[in-house]
Amino acid sequence: MTGAILFADIDEPGLATLDVYRRRGGYGPRLLKALQMPREALVEELKASGLRGRGGAGFSMGTKASFMPKGQIDKYLVCNADESEPGTFKDRELMQKSPHMLLEGMIIAAYAAGANRSFIYIRGEYAQQAVIVERAIAEAKAAGLIGERILGTDFSLELWLHRGAGAYICGEETGLLDSLEGKRGNPRLKPPFPANQGLYQGPTLINHVETLATIPHIVEMGAQEYAAIGVQNSTGTKLVSISGHVRRPGNYEIELGTPARELIYGLAGGPGEGRTVKLWFPGGSSSPVLTGDDLDVSYDFDSLAKAGTMLGSGAIIVADDTTSVVDVALKTAQFYKHESCGKCTPCREGTNWTVKMLERVKSGEATPMDLDIMASVCENIIGHCLCVLGDAMAMPVGSMIKKFRGEFEAYIEQARAANPWGSGHAPVEALEAQGALA
């Protein structure tokens, strides 16, 4: 593949400081070039690069920036650094080791969007990373890279880091906006989309950390050269977080369109000795699972969509053949149950009942009919809520039931044989001992 872009210098000692970042070409001629371009030309350049959002939905970055209305109103740029999709940990490494790359990307993106105020919303759990980013912001402000009339142009930008406090839903862009406004992080009805009415009702561009950090490189390389990396419709490189049953878990920068087998086996070393891949999530726990038979799929937006799943946040979670699919399904469902904000009934109740039914499967109280009920609950969540958190449980759990139905049924039978009373029904002797039958 072509050389690394985002990770090229990532382990360079001191890269988090302004000095070293500058020595590595940061805040150099490319920043001035971007800020001196006419806004429209910069947006066109971003569109032409083919850069698609790295946060989950994969929407064209340049197109989203072009939706920002013109004119003299308060506009905002918000960087989504909530990174709470299970399996994802690349923004953490990027912000911790190269925070200035994100800041430089934000300056350029804010200019493109005509925004003069910007915020980074970082998840509360990233306390160590928050300190590092905060330090970088202070350095950039002291050097005049953030503030009034940046590099002598007439573009000014305010930037603050905002720490969350532990809620997955605040990664969803409208939930994030509410949380940033100091409220409970409930998603909003769309439309209006944030580009029209976002933060404090003002036009707001929201982008993910990796999307923003890529922008300085696009300006430097030029859109054409960037678009030549990757495959059609999925240009550029992508950070993937590979974890679970692999020998070398970690973040890897790959060219989009690399076969998944090369990522899981080549880069991450595959599962342990004598084990095989049973199932894997290609894009975080919200993506429908694939099996060991799907390892030759090309890792890019469109090929994964064609395979019935999605690239999502670029987090590959691998489970080997020692894993029980029932356990994975239960863990997945429990997460979404806990994180549902409770605003929409299908999501709140659907995630709750899916957990209950999976617990029945485990305790031996379920029948195969419960699998059908679960599948229908999943169907009834999808597309029926303000945001897709419920869908994000329904799709992977639904895919597990569909692809591993035989294993679920066998599990139900075994659990029933092992525990004929189920967990909720104590044997008569126990009830007598409690005096419950007196």
Added chain:
Amino acid sequence: MAADVDGVNGGSAGDQAPITARHPGESVRRWSNGSRVPGWDDAADLSKPPAGVPDAATTPVPADLRAEIEDYMARYPDHRSAAIPALRAAQERHGWCSPEAIDQVAAVMRLTPGYLVAVASFYDMLELQPVGRRSVYVCTNISCSLCGADELYARLEEELGEDPGVNLRHFECLGACDIAPMASVDGVYVGPIEPGEIAELAEQIRTGAAPLPAKQLLDRKSADPGAAPR
């Protein structure tokens, strides 16, 4: 969060009665009034007016806390945006979002305590019950549990016992699945934690020492071969 009805995270005011099991052997944790949801079955006392914005004259606020909250408020076009940072600042000083902490934030931000409690109850890291000062989050999400996080949690719980100074919690994916199984000790990420290191980690948590210094995430090199320094 809101949809969580276990009564573990979603408390309302801080003065709820403790959680008890009503029926022997019952696994569901209940509040003393039998409800599984804090505050739900308590009738509102309509004879009292709802708490308004606390009177600044009669609500003493430590000077450093006031300064920190006012600094946050100045960052945003709408000062209400400072609610979460302000609550965290108060929690750092009081150990949890106690009624007193909430009143202090409310007095500085000119908001009602009810608004702030509603906000705080949404977020996992804001505590509405008194908890141990040292927070230990063990990730038990998918990747970590594939790598033995549930055993890690059970062993850590056993080692720490009922230490009132420690707030040991299951947590959702902490964004560090590359070091699974892992834990965050007062925000310091450590992992992968081997079974043989759990007793040592528990001791460090108890004594307030740095957790597993050789296993801290910040010192870890990237796994990507393309990332080696040139």
